[in-house]
Amino acid sequence: AQTVTQSQPEMSVQEAETVTLSCTYDTSESDYYLFWYKQPPSRQMILVIRQEAYKQQNATENRFSVNFQKAAKSFSLKISDSQLGDAAMYFCAYRSDFGNEKLTFGTGTRLTIIP
């Protein structure tokens, strides 16, 4: 079974600075997808960024980018120019390309933005 580990329960960053959230995963599969979801106080789950394992190029979405290291099974999220609205719980998630297309989530990292 796949597992996803987020080793940083809490992180904080000064507004306008850059922060990196860590995620590692364990799988024996070669084809899969990785995601970062944001959960603000409203509890809504919002997709931040997605990475296909077959793509070597790291995904970027505006101020959000990932560092995908397939051999190391690492998938970190970098947030540049942090804004107050980035304050939230962030979840890393894995999805297999086969069978049940469930998302396997990490335990989350709570990000605080310091004004």
Place this chain on the structure above:
Amino acid sequence: EAQVTQNPRYLITVTGKKLTVTCSQNMNHEYMSWYRQDPGLGLRQIYYSMNVEVTDKGDVPEGYKVSRKEKRNFPLILESPSPNQTSLYFCASMGDSYEQYFGPGTRLTVT
């Protein structure tokens, strides 16, 4: 607007009183799923459905039932709720884009 809706958003009930949480999506997605979120555990899949009349267990199915009689609806049924089912529940659906769309969540408290 493409969306997944859940009702109710908040529910407080007592042990053993049957309840249903409804989930509906308007995107014609074949895949739907239920997750529960607990502090320190992230989200875990309860049940999923690949299409109408096709459902299967996820990682934590004990104490739950589901049905998929129509493509758009995927209700979660707790026939005899217990306090350990107090949690935040999410319904999700997925189409061809590989993105799972989540509902707004249902906060359930069982006393």
